[in-house]
Amino acid sequence: MAWAALVAGVVAAFFAGVMLLHRSLYVSAVSLLVVLLQTAVLFLLCGSPLLGLLQVMIYAGAVMVLVVVTIMAAGDEGGRFADFSFPKPLAWLGVLAAVGETALILSHAAAPAAVQVDPALQAQLGAVLFKPYALATEAVTLLMFLAALAIAPEPETAA
């Protein structure tokens, strides 16, 4: 199972390098998406499937859509923003990594975790979030609400 973690780690580091070296912001954003999906795989292999699911839903599902839309909205600033093509070798590498990791995980049958984790740990997460960390949880909720206000359109001012 550690082989799957090694594949996920190497692929994540490689695409992080692509983020640094590639000129196109669109390629950087899609590379970050691949990195985040690989970290979700690492979460799963480390025995935290719930956080892996959250990572996929929040980062890969919501934040990356916002990032790509912002890049497209800023698309008229010169040539470096205008290219929305993704290199095919990199795309195939991402697909191969996903298939390879799935095969490695499924080949070890039942539990996908690479470490022995107490099954009660995931259940304790909710209790910790809403008991000792309740204030922090509420603060983060308020922060997310304020962040939603940040993208609200400005009211029209009368001339």
Place this chain on the structure above:
Amino acid sequence: MINLTAVVWGTTGALFAFGLAIVVLRRQLLAMLLGLELMLAAVNVSLVHHAGIFNDAEALAVVALVIAVAAAEAVVGLALILRLRRAGSGADAALLTELQG
């Protein structure tokens, strides 16, 4: 035999270093924001692994909070970048040298 802790530490270090390099070396605001997200993801990987090893639910709670804060930070950052674009300031960090009240 592969040691999972070594894999996690290597991945965390590489991702954090690349994220830091992106923030420092690239000049586009959007790229810098992506670098910040990369650094946060790197820290989360290490936290989740060690939460499993030490059986610590508080570390998992911190990861959940970091994910939520990172999402909010991305939304605010993207809104600021779009606002700068509309104001004609561009998306290049080197051009933003003055604050206006």
